[in-house]
Amino acid sequence: MxxxxxxxxxxxxxxxxxxxxxxxQTVRDVMNRLHERGRAxxxxxxLTFLSRLEQKGVVASNKRDTAYVxxxxxxxxxxxxxxxxxxxxxxxxxxxxxxxLHLIENERFTPDEIAQLxxxxxxxxxxxxx
Numbered sequence: 001m002x003x004x005x006x007x008x009x010x011x012x013x014x015x016x017x018x019x020x021x022x023x024x025q026t027v028r029d030v031m032n033r034l035h036e037r038g039r040a041x042x043x044x045x046x047l048t049f050l051s052r053l054e055q056k057g058v059v060a061s062n063k064r065d066t067a068y069v070x071x072x073x074x075x076x077x078x079x080x081x082x083x084x085x086x087x088x089x090x091x092x093x094x095x096x097x098x099x100x101l102h103l104i105e106n107e108r109f110t111p112d113e114i115a116q117l118x119x120x121x122x123x124x125x126x127x128x129x130x
Contacts, residue, residue, distance in 0.1 A: 005082045005083070005085070005086045006058065006074065006078065006079050006082040006083070008053075008056075008058070008079065011041075011049060012049055012052065012053055013079075014034060014037070014039055015030060015034070015046065015049045015050060015053060016053065016058070016059075016072060016076075016079065017076075018030045018033040018034060019059065019070060019071060019072040020072055020075075020076045021033075023071070024062075024069045024070065024071040025069065025070060025071075026067045026068065026069055026070070027043060027046050027047045027050060027067070027068070027070070028043065028067075030046050030050065030070065031043055031046040034046065050070050053070075054070070057073065058072065058073055058074045059071065059072060059073060060073050084099075087099065104117075
């Protein structure tokens, strides 16, 4: 049985990025981080998003002194895997190669990223011939 995809909207992802990058934070901390990134959101809006994310099971909160502190319960990697799997399933009937080829043909990569790609390909070749 396939795992249920992690469905997060754009604003929810912005809140999750704040938690992934800044660790556990209060509502005000998250709001300030979003403001630093050009997202003018009200305190109550951030609180609503954090509450919604907690209901979805991807965020947890603990009361510390007078404020609640929120932390991500899932990693950026797990969201990435879920979203890419959904994209591959929806667009290419589960075939990942067309997505990979599209990215390689249409995106720019740093020399370090190219070296990582080459290593991955070499590792795949070694597994196939080993």
